Amino acid sequence: MKIGIVCYPTFGGSGIVATELGMDLAERGHQVHFIATSLPARLNITKSNIFFHKVNVETYPLFDQYQPYSLALSTTIVNIAQSYGLDLLHVHYAIPHAYAAYFAKQMLREKGIDLPIVTTLHGTDITLVGNHPVYKPAVEFSINHSDKVTAVSESLKEETLELFSIHKDIEVIPNFIDNQQFIPDENCGCRTQMAPDAEKIIIHVSNLRKVKRVQDVIQVFYRIQKEIPSKLIIVGEGPEWEKANNLIHELGIENKVKNLGKITEFQNVLCSSDLFLLPSEKESFGLAALEAMAASVPVISSNAGGIPEVNVDGQTGFVLPIGDVDGMAEKAIQLLSNPKMLYEFKKNAKMQAMKFDEKNIIPMYEELYLSILEKS
Numbered sequence: 064m065k066i067g068i069v070c071y072p073t074f075g076g077s078g079i080v081a082t083e084l085g086m087d088l089a090e091r092g093h094q095v096h097f098i099a100t101s102l103p104a105r106l107n108i109t110k111s112n113i114f115f116h117k118v119n120v121e122t123y124p125l126f127d128q129y130q131p132y133s134l135a136l137s138t139t140i141v142n143i144a145q146s147y148g149l150d151l152l153h154v155h156y157a158i159p160h161a162y163a164a165y166f167a168k169q170m171l172r173e174k175g176i177d178l179p180i181v182t183t184l185h186g187t188d189i190t191l192v193g194n195h196p197v198y199k200p201a202v203e204f205s206i207n208h209s210d211k212v213t214a215v216s217e218s219l220k221e222e223t224l225e226l227f228s229i230h231k232d233i234e235v236i237p238n239f240i241d242n243q244q245f246i247p248d249e250n251c252g253c254r255t256q257m258a259p260d261a262e263k264i265i266i267h268v269s270n271l272r273k274v275k276r277v278q279d280v281i282q283v284f285y286r287i288q289k290e291i292p293s294k295l296i297i298v299g300e301g302p303e304w305e306k307a308n309n310l311i312h313e314l315g316i317e318n319k320v321k322n323l324g325k326i327t328e329f330q331n332v333l334c335s336s337d338l339f340l341l342p343s344e345k346e347s348f349g350l351a352a353l354e355a356m357a358a359s360v361p362v363i364s365s366n367a368g369g370i371p372e373v374n375v376d377g378q379t380g381f382v383l384p385i386g387d388v389d390g391m392a393e394k395a396i397q398l399l400s401n402p403k404m405l406y407e408f409k410k411n412a413k414m415q416a417m418k419f420d421e422k423n424i425i426p427m428y429e430e431l432y433l434s435i436l437e438k439s
């Protein structure tokens with residue numbers, strides 16, 4: 064198949080899922096055309112069957128800071144679909160991708176071309192941004208006019224049906240992981256570098272946005288380090304960092320916390336960690352938690368959205384109410400101070416990650432694509 068993929072090129076989960084999906088489809092012999100404003104963060108453009116097409120958003124002073132991205136995107140989709148004869152287009156994150164895809168489809172129809180659209184809902188396009196009154200009617204319209212709609216968790220599907228008036232079926236296709244990327248490298252030296260005195264390593268990976276409750280990460284770690292020699296590693300950059308950093312200094316734990324920033328080679332860091340913290344306010348799935356589990360790292364998380372579909376309470380980690388920093392710290396201390404329990408949880412985490420291996424999930428997307436093409 065010739066598949067177009069539209070995504071955000073940043074480190075957000077939707078862009079990562081779209082990129083990993085496209086790369087895997089390319090390995091399976093499909094021709095994959097990525098359409099984005101810049102090269103997606105994890106895309107290996109040197110692999111065969113992969114094409115990248117930049118959406119050029121021409122700036123013009125009259126538009127002030129609001130340049131028309133949706134327009135430029137729909138024009139790019141039309142051009143690529145025509146030039147390469149795309150069989151279908153898969154857009155990740157409804158805003159404004161499903162909307163731009165709808166208009167591209169209409170333009171192509173005028174030229175006698177049918178371009179089926181698959182929209183994957185990722186989370187905040189529904190639960191946060193999409194639900195805002197200024198976007199809601201357009202999001203609802205574009206979901207209802209997609210040929211197929213998928214959501215990354217049951218929870219997100221339910222929330223979409225609650226918040227919007229949807230008359231399309233929503234198929235749940237969970238996020239996935241390439242477990243091969245998480246094979247520990249005993250010689251990487253990460254553990255001794257991060258925790259030279261054999262402290263436990265607690266880790267948080269996110270784009271440090273408000274929904275991630277980064278301050279809860281700090282508060283939970285503050286309580287842990289009082290009981291257990293430990294270090295906190297933060298991977299990511301984002302708007303909440305400054306507040307989090309102030310809190311780190313207020314609590315006097317700056318020599319125990321390290322922010323590695325936006326590193327791409329984070330697998331070894333994860334594999335060297337003991338516990339992952341994900342206290343999010345909203346989380347449709349929690350891809351970061353799945354990546355931790357693939358590295359055999361148990362997760363202490365909130366019960367937001369789809370997290371409980373990934374992190375199994377009492378097996379792969381613990382799931383606590385949003386904001387319960389005392390509870391999260393108590394469970395973390397319990398787990399970190401019990402080597403037998405920690406060993407079991409690490410094993411369970413890896414087994415859970417195996418269920419979400421790309422080998423099990425990518426065929427679900429392939430089947431979905433084929434079902435559309437068979438109909439048209």
Ligand code: GMT
Nearest residue numbers: 075076077185186345346347348349350
């Ligand atoms: O929250 C993020 O880190 C980014 C965001 C995105 O849309 O790029 O992630 C969402 O999609 C991910 C991939 O499907 C999910 O794993 C995240 O849970 C989801 N984030 C939220 O729902 C807040």
